[in-house]
Amino acid sequence: MVDTTGPTRNPVIDIAKGIAILLVLVGHAIQFASGDSYQQAGLFYDNLLFKVIYMFHMPLFMVISGYLFYNTVQKKSVKRIVLDKCRQLLLPIFSFALVVWLFKFHPEYSFFDQIRNYLSVTRFTLWFLWALLYSSLGVLIGNKLFRDNIWIWAVLILASFFTPDKWYSEMYKFLFPCFLFGYYAHKHDLVTMLKDNLPVVAIVSGVLFIACVFLYSTETYVYLSGCNVLRDGVFVPRQLGIDIFRIVVGLLGTVLFVSLLLLLYTVVQPDGKVSKSLGSIGVCSMGIYCFQDYLFNYIGIGSLLHNRLLRFVAVFAVSFGLTLAVKRVKILNMIFLGGR
Numbered sequence: 317m318v319d320t321t322g323p324t325r326n327p328v329i330d331i332a333k334g335i336a337i338l339l340v341l342v343g344h345a346i347q348f349a350s351g352d353s354y355q356q357a358g359l360f361y362d363n364l365l366f367k368v369i370y371m372f373h374m375p376l377f378m379v380i381s382g383y384l385f386y387n388t389v390q391k392k393s394v395k396r397i398v399l400d401k402c403r404q405l406l407l408p409i410f411s412f413a414l415v416v417w418l419f420k421f422h423p424e425y426s427f428f429d430q431i432r433n434y435l436s437v438t439r440f441t442l443w444f445l446w447a448l449l450y451s452s453l454g455v456l457i458g459n460k461l462f463r464d465n466i467w468i469w470a471v472l473i474l475a476s477f478f479t480p481d482k483w484y485s486e487m488y489k490f491l492f493p494c495f496l497f498g499y500y501a502h503k504h505d506l507v508t509m510l511k512d513n514l515p516v517v518a519i520v521s522g523v524l525f526i527a528c529v530f531l532y533s534t535e536t537y538v539y540l541s542g543c544n545v546l547r548d549g550v551f552v553p554r555q556l557g558i559d560i561f562r563i564v565v566g567l568l569g570t571v572l573f574v575s576l577l578l579l580l581y582t583v584v585q586p587d588g589k590v591s592k593s594l595g596s597i598g599v600c601s602m603g604i605y606c607f608q609d610y611l612f613n614y615i616g617i618g619s620l621l622h623n624r625l626l627r628f629v630a631v632f633a634v635s636f637g638l639t640l641a642v643k644r645v646k647i648l649n650m651i652f653l654g655g656r
Contacts, residue, residue: 334594337597340608341635374494375570382495389455389459416610446484447487473493497567522572535558603643
């Protein structure tokens with residue numbers, strides 16, 4: 317990860333996003349392609365590969381996004397940033413929600429019920445894009461009002477754990493600190509420090525992350541334990557410990573991943589086929605995420621494949637192909653991918 321102020325894309329970031337989105341698909345293949353009983357019982361949470369992936373893959377995306385957002389804040393006006401985020405994130409959310417709403421269309425509903433139903437769908441559509449939107453606007457406000465005061469953010473993040481978990485807010489509370497970490501990593505040029513101490517950082521973060529694998533239990537998953545530290549109005553210290561541990565593990569995994577990627581990038585061919593292929597996947601990571609998350613769930617193609625490898629290959633191939641196809645049509649690219 318290096319500065320991206322120039323007009324060209326950063327190949328290391330694209331490769332990182334490419335690997336990360338493949339990990340998302342692997343995780344979903346483990347979860348959804350092992351039979352209904354396996355999924356309904358939540359047995360995938362104990363799968364070692366699933367656990368390792370889910371310990372850091374979404375924090376990694378958020379750190380990368382926060383890292384890139386620093387340049388955006390430095391270069392663009394508030395108005396431009398807000399408009400860009402609405403186009404890049406809100407427009408795809410409402411467009412994919414429309415697709416979902418049509419699949420679940422109830423003709424007997426009244427006009428106003430249809431509108432309420434559609435708006436309800438948007439709240440739960442592509443939650444990761446909502447997380448990016450809230451994080452981006454939150455950091456933008458912090459930059460303009462608090463001048464990036466990290467202590468104010470620390471207090472606000474801690475306070476957020478005392479709020480109810482509704483409409484995926486537990487995901488936003490978990491991932492926002494990761495976005496903020498990426499933002500400050502760019503602001504204070506932590507990547508240069510990382511590069512100067514690459515082997516040491518890789519070893520230390522690797523040892524700590526492996527230790528965390530053994531400590532990461534089922535209740536650590538944000539999907540199961542949430543983030544709210546209050547139970548019937550009573551403070552639960554253990555939940556606060558879980559919240560903090562979860563974030564630390566995500567950042568540790570991200571640092572380890574970036575360290576290993578930078579080490580490999582110094583010995584492999586940057587212009588080789590593998591690097592270029594992963595970079596191309598990274599460029600399309602948002603589209604792959606969107607299509608695999610919705611078109612397969614509602615059309616049901618993926619559910620017909622109970623072999624994990626076959627599901628992974630099928631979902632990746634179709635999602636990647638759809639993304640490339642949509643990118644070639646300007647209006648579709650704008651509607652479903654925000655013009656990316």
